[in-house]
Amino acid sequence: MLSVEQVSRTFNNKQVGFTDVSFTVKEGEVIGILGTSGCGKSTLLRVLAGLDKDYTGKFTWEKEQVGMMFQEPRLMPWLTVEQNVGFGMKGDSNSTIQELLKLVGLAGFEKLYPKDLSGGMAQRTALARALVTEPKVILLDEPFSAVDAFTKMQLQKLLLSIWKQQNTTMLLVTHDIDEALFLCDKIFILRGQPGELYETIIISEPKPRDRGDFKLTTRKAEILSLLDLKQTV
Amino acid sequence: MLEHSEHAVLTKANKTKQSRYTKPKTNRKVLLGSILPLTLLIIWEASGRMGIIESHLLPIPSVIVEGLYQMALEGTLWGHIGTTLIRVFAGFLIGTFTAVIIGSLVGYMKIFEELIDPIIQAFRSIPSLAWVPLFILWMGIGESSKVILIAVGVFFPVYLNMVAGIRGVDRKLIEVGKIYGYTSFEIVSKIILPASLPSLLTGIRSGLGLGWMFVVAAEIMGASKGLGYLLIVGQNTYSPDVIIGSIILFAILGKFTDWLLKFIEERSLRWQDSYANQR
């Protein structure tokens, strides 16, 4: 459904975001993108979302409707939580919005403005906004970086249930190896600066998975060595 | 009697207990702020009555108020106030409206910026009062030349703030609209305009201030009605009380309309994460 061929993005100042990335994604796959800070993960998602046109190489989507959750919440400050969630919706859809707000744990906060939200609440609002339109493909850029460990696990389950219901294709950028192991069918390891696609890891374990699964733990060690943590700051 | 009044004070204190964190503060502010003006007023009145100030140059406050009161009784005052208000209002609407439209285009579309902004900047460097003779030549001393002059005054601050506001809109928010496949029109109406509202409102408030300045100019140049006309009447009939009276009315009206805008501003910007909105 998505095929990417040798896509690179070089910024004006000759700084390279990422280089020569190729991969394909099938419908309904959950792809994890792991990599150290600054190796071009966000830039890659922006290119794939069509927000950044100055790339070289080629990629094609089979389906058009792409949803995206950015690394920052990017809420409209003049809209309340519920209005923000409904931002991309056409027509009246209040019940869907309320339903999703409940799922992300924001029931009771509908009328607040973004200035009154904590980082984690803002991030969950942004997640609800990305999910509410039920896109066939969704790009998630570190979606749970600001929420606490417990809420994070619940939201991961939420993503999983949405994937089950709607067979949504997901590209999930994350720092969290456990998260990738829990959710993803394939994990792309980006490495270096500029980032290159260094390795693809296939995880065929059926979902939902047990977080303490021994097999997953061994994969974690494998991924850690691939990421070469000596490069991380 | 004394006991009774003390009791009244006590119950009143009880009643205001809930709001005592805000009320006394504002009361105190009003009280402190009014000490100086009140003292000056009293000195002014007293020295006028004692003949220290010559009343044909600077009439005492009670005479000024009395004069305004007489005009109000005769009914002429309302006509002058109404005329001036209508002029300011019409000029303000026209100026604001054109500034918002042109400012939106210039702020949002590069081509309009390159096309229109240089000429507007050039016109901006002309002191707006210099237009007066030309407007009077073109349109006579009727209403239209006055309204247009006021509109010109209002236009620039609103335009400049509108453009600055749009330029300052966070690109990241616009990208959210793009993700949802918004058209240019939707991006402007749902993201850019609300995001630039704070800046626009600042512009509108300073525009209104200029509107009041220009209505004085317009009415001094030639009018048969209005507060500015009263200024001229006062000058020609050697009656400083009329002049000071209309100056006071200008101050009151200007303050009141600005307060109105400030009220709207606070209402519509409650979402802003600003120092003033901190609770």
Ligand SMILES: Nc1ncnc2c1ncn2[C@@H]1O[C@H](COP(=O)(O)OP(=O)(O)O)[C@@H](O)[C@H]1O
């Ligand atoms: N607009 C830009 N202009 C110049 N350099 C950029 C821009 N955006 C990102 N970069 C650079 O590209 C690299 C990758 O950034 P990013 O994709 O945000 O990394 P990640 O999301 O993996 O942490 C970084 O070195 C960053 O400094």
Ligand SMILES: [Mg+2]
């Ligand atoms: Mg990033």
